[in-house]
Structures are given as C-alpha cells and as structure tokens.
Amino acid sequence: MPMQGFGQDHVTQSPQAGGLRNAGMALDMDWIGALRVNAPAVNRAAAALPARRVLTGEQRAAWMCKAVACMDLTTLSGDDTAARVARLCAKARQPLRPDLLEAMGMEGLRVGAVCVYHEMITPALEALEGTGIPVAAVSTGFPAGLSPMRLRIAEIEASVAAGAQEIDIVISRRRVLEGRWEALHDELRAFRAACGAAHMKAILATGELGGLRNVARAAMVAMMAGADFIKTSTGKEPVNATLPVTLVMLRMIRDYHERTGWRVGMKPAGGISKAGEALAYLAMLREELGREWLSPELFRFGASSLLADIERQLEQHVSGRPSAGWRHGIG
Ligand SMILES: O=C[C@H](O)COP(=O)(O)O
Numbered sequence: 001m002p003m004q005g006f007g008q009d010h011v012t013q014s015p016q017a018g019g020l021r022n023a024g025m026a027l028d029m030d031w032i033g034a035l036r037v038n039a040p041a042v043n044r045a046a047a048a049l050p051a052r053r054v055l056t057g058e059q060r061a062a063w064m065c066k067a068v069a070c071m072d073l074t075t076l077s078g079d080d081t082a083a084r085v086a087r088l089c090a091k092a093r094q095p096l097r098p099d100l101l102e103a104m105g106m107e108g109l110r111v112g113a114v115c116v117y118h119e120m121i122t123p124a125l126e127a128l129e130g131t132g133i134p135v136a137a138v139s140t141g142f143p144a145g146l147s148p149m150r151l152r153i154a155e156i157e158a159s160v161a162a163g164a165q166e167i168d169i170v171i172s173r174r175r176v177l178e179g180r181w182e183a184l185h186d187e188l189r190a191f192r193a194a195c196g197a198a199h200m201k202a203i204l205a206t207g208e209l210g211g212l213r214n215v216a217r218a219a220m221v222a223m224m225a226g227a228d229f230i231k232t233s234t235g236k237e238p239v240n241a242t243l244p245v246t247l248v249m250l251r252m253i254r255d256y257h258e259r260t261g262w263r264v265g266m267k268p269a270g271g272i273s274k275a276g277e278a279l280a281y282l283a284m285l286r287e288e289l290g291r292e293w294l295s296p297e298l299f300r301f302g303a304s305s306l307l308a309d310i311e312r313q314l315e316q317h318v319s320g321r322p323s324a325g326w327r328h329g330i331g
Pocket of ligand 1: 074233234269271303305
C-alpha cells in the first residue's frame, strides 16, 4: 500500500511541525549517488570533540540528566524474564534516586522509552502503566534481519498489536553491501507501512556496512523510506556505535532536513556505557543539529548499562565523594 507522501517531489513537502512524522519520499538515486564522505576528516573531527567540550560541575550534571531523559532503557537478552523487565521499568519510572534529584533541584525525570524483545512488550506495558513512557520493541528478525520478509512484516504487526509504540527494525545489510538501494528502500517502506502509528527506528548496523560512505547512503535511503529515527547498531555487532559513524548520520539528518523540511531523530546504540561517552554524543548532536534535536522526540541513546554509570557519577557530584559501581546495579 502506498504511504502518504511517497511519489511527491521532496522539495514541495511541508516542513514538519506539531508532531508530524517524516513522510519519506521516492528514492532519489541522484542524491544517493552524489553522497561522499571524507573519512579522515570525519575521524579527525570525532576524535577532537571530547577534548574540545569539557563539562564540569552543575553543567555536567545537567547534561547527564538530559542523557537520562533521552535514553531507551534496554534489555535485549535471551534470558529476559517478566520480573527482570518489571525491575527495568521501575528504574525507567524513577531513573535516579529521589535524594539525588532533590539535591539537584530536579523532579519528574524519566527515560525516553523502554526497549525490549516482542515477548516482553506486555510485562513492560503493565509495569509502565500510567507513566506515558513508551515501549519500543526490536523487530524484523533482530539482530541479523535475515528471516523471511513476510515474517518480518508479521513481527512488526504483532508488536504493534501488542501495544509497542516504537518499533526498532533492522535493515538488510546485504542490500547495502550489494548496492541494491531500491530493494532497501522498498523493504523499509514496507516496514514503515506495517508500523502504522508506531514510530519506526531504522537500525543500520553500521559496523557491518563496509565503510562510512555506505553508512551515509543507507541513512539517506532509510530517511527517504520514512524512518522516524535512524539508529546506529543493535548492540550485537562486533563494532557498534562510534562517534565517526554518528557524525556521518547526523550530517545526513541535517541534509535531509535542509532539503525536505522533515526532522528525523538519531539513536546511537550499542556499547555506550559511560557517562563521559554519552556527553560527547550530546555535544556532537548540539554542534551538528542544534538544541532543537536535544529532546527525546528527536534523540535517544540505546543503552543497557549507561544509566548505572550516570547515576554513580551524579551521586559523586552530589556527595563530593567517589561512589562504587556496585551501588547502581540496574540500567
Ligand atoms: O538498542 C540498544 C542496544 O542493544 C543496547 O546495547 P548495549 O547493551 O551495548 O547498551
């Protein structure tokens, strides 16, 4: 079924406003073919960033809280149980200890979403009832994305029917590696149609795409196909989120916004477990896309263990004393 917005010239689309979603556009192969990435320059820019942006004290604490608000608190393990998901959701409702929040003069902090496998959607929804925190489900044969297409579509539909408001799909890496952009666009359009009202995050699995130019091209095709977010990784690839890959994706988001008016969200995910790393990603986001993107509507971290390090560092900030990691087990 054709999606709203497809087939229209991208320059005539209305700018996104009032919560409207990226409608996507027909595949523009001239645009895709013209994309170039200067890898050494990207690597240099990413390497220079953490040293350029050193935050301390209250400012650092405030940015760590922003990282919490933009977090998809995640558990994606083969041994997940309803009880583990319920504990994770309790943490999602109250990500930081009340005494820490009080000391920082903050209230009402919660995470961006809870991210789980399909089977854990119902326990997550039950544990989050009344909070407004959305449940995101990974889908389409996560993490490899190699199951039959009809099953991948059915999986999305089942997760949406179960109540997931966000669907994290994985792209077929082979379409990128073989340069089959139209097939990739078609696949992603079909995923987006199956998502219906649920927001679609397109996981590019950047560590398996064979280089930064392919990352740029895959990111652009995903946005042309109507992705609400583009996401780096599943957390299961040998190389997951990195600053250079994120820089390339942010620049594609900026290009796409400049040419179509649509704002697409960014989700670095996989292997981000330290507060200092999270701050570097936020600084990059702010430099590349501006403050407008610094909200859970347009930015998420996908992380299973980042929250524990942020809480530990905030405890240190509030108390002025070092805090041991074991005191902050979940998240
Ligand atoms: O989408 C989220 C990732 O799977 C989380 O990866 P992580 O467990 O390395 O934090």
